[in-house]
Amino acid sequence: MPARIFVGATPEVLAPLLEDLREQLGISANFSEQAEQEAAEAARRTFEAPDRTGIELATIDPPGSKDLDQALHIERTPGAGYRVHYAIAAVGRFVEPGSALDAEVWERAVTVYGPGRSFPLHPASLSAGAASLLPGEVRPAYLWTFELDSAGTALDARVEFVRVRSRAQLTYEQVQFALDGEAPLPAGAPAELPQLLAEVGERRIAIEAERGGVSLDIPDQEVVGQGNGYELQFRATLPVEGFNAQISLLTGIEAARLMREAGAGIFRTLPKAQKRDLRRMRLTARALGIEWPDHYGYPQFVRSLDSALPAHAAFLVQATSLFRGSDYLAFTDGAPHDRKTHSAIASEYAHVTAPLRRLVDRYGLEICLAHCEGGAVPARILEELPTVPEAMRSGTSRANQYERGAVDLIEALILEPHVGADFGGVVVDVDEEREDREPRGTLMVPRPAVQARITGGELPLGEEVTAELTQADPETRRVAFRLSH
Numbered sequence: 455m456p457a458r459i460f461v462g463a464t465p466e467v468l469a470p471l472l473e474d475l476r477e478q479l480g481i482s483a484n485f486s487e488q489a490e491q492e493a494a495e496a497a498r499r500t501f502e503a504p505d506r507t508g509i510e511l512a513t514i515d516p517p518g519s520k521d522l523d524q525a526l527h528i529e530r531t532p533g534a535g536y537r538v539h540y541a542i543a544a545v546g547r548f549v550e551p552g553s554a555l556d557a558e559v560w561e562r563a564v565t566v567y568g569p570g571r572s573f574p575l576h577p578a579s580l581s582a583g584a585a586s587l588l589p590g591e592v593r594p595a596y597l598w599t600f601e602l603d604s605a606g607t608a609l610d611a612r613v614e615f616v617r618v619r620s621r622a623q624l625t626y627e628q629v630q631f632a633l634d635g636e637a638p639l640p641a642g643a644p645a646e647l648p649q650l651l652a653e654v655g656e657r658r659i660a661i662e663a664e665r666g667g668v669s670l671d672i673p674d675q676e677v678v679g680q681g682n683g684y685e686l687q688f689r690a691t692l693p694v695e696g697f698n699a700q701i702s703l704l705t706g707i708e709a710a711r712l713m714r715e716a717g718a719g720i721f722r723t724l725p726k727a728q729k730r731d732l733r734r735m736r737l738t739a740r741a742l743g744i745e746w747p748d749h750y751g752y753p754q755f756v757r758s759l760d761s762a763l764p765a766h767a768a769f770l771v772q773a774t775s776l777f778r779g780s781d782y783l784a785f786t787d788g789a790p791h792d793r794k795t796h797s798a799i800a801s802e803y804a805h806v807t808a809p810l811r812r813l814v815d816r817y818g819l820e821i822c823l824a825h826c827e828g829g830a831v832p833a834r835i836l837e838e839l840p841t842v843p844e845a846m847r848s849g850t851s852r853a854n855q856y857e858r859g860a861v862d863l864i865e866a867l868i869l870e871p872h873v874g875a876d877f878g879g880v881v882v883d884v885d886e887e888r889e890d891r892e893p894r895g896t897l898m899v900p901r902p903a904v905q906a907r908i909t910g911g912e913l914p915l916g917e918e919v920t921a922e923l924t925q926a927d928p929e930t931r932r933v934a935f936r937l938s939h
Contacts, residue, residue, distance in 0.1 A: 463867035493577035496548040497584035507619040520582035528650035534604040541595040545585035546816030563849025565811040606657025611708035655697025667800035668753040710802035716825035742916035768882040768916035782843035862931040869926035910937035
């Protein structure tokens, strides 16, 4: 029997359905003519700031990215320590307060990503142009400088407003290949960056483990263009992506510290998991046949898992339920008396590394800058800060609904011709609160990369099963399986 082809969702079919979804969620497709004009005028603006273009910075992003928020440079210092330079795009300096552009950025709050098209927080003349840290271009930026000891501990952190120039636009794959000795970096890229990023990243991961932080290693579900359609794949993250994420986490942790010192800021928060939830996770591990030593805390146990193993992947999917309830906490008249941590990071934390894509970041950056310069936080920042959390909640909710809805739609379009066929997969979740009804759970199918509802019989959590595809409806964006007997 020939292998089944799981490519579908041609642009002609997909585009109008995505347009319906966008309209349902109230996501703006374009900026107003006035906002575009203001952005184009702002893109011609020049900035007086110290020249730091001599620092050999490089960006690391997915292939084809144009909205480049961060550029990185790392060097060794005497005593086996490290100096990390992290330049962040200064897009907020291009947006005139109270302008039409400002109002529309506030309405969006975040960039929304989807297959074939994204809806940026700022017009392309800024987000993919004058404010983006594109290689070879002199750009205004918030330059963070971290002095780390040999263990990766931050000894000092400061931020300044400067002009920088990135040397190269790298992909995660290029950096990983260079680190593994499989291929050199492109000409002009800082040759030592992969090795130094790995050293600092590994040290920061060890610090994360020591403070009780945890990062879940769950394969990403990706929409990949194939010919005249799309394919769904699960992609394991590369080690360098984790190392790079540690630089962003370092920045967010130090930014939160500076905000606390300044008495004004906005934290990203996540409540601690309840004891009953942790007991549930221990029971889940037992049901999956995974040994959880009594002396292992939750973070240590999660770091011991391998998402390539079906039972471990099932546990990690279940573990995401512990990380719900994230929010923003703004303060303007003194820092909170108690610690307001992000439980997954196990530290106070702030978003300051992606201002091209998040409204909140530009406020945190200006607060940290004012504090490092020894001045007062600008009155406008303090006045607007309390309203930022609600804007972020609204924008993030719309973005999540669109991005999830687009994947659900592509799942349904790809699978629609295969209704009635059997698929192999792993049961990664079971609804334990449906005792009076038929068991229901979540099935993870490796090809195509789908997670969907499954019903029927006793669902064996963490085990490989065969299930019949019973529904794939593009109109409702629903896919469903039934356990085969």
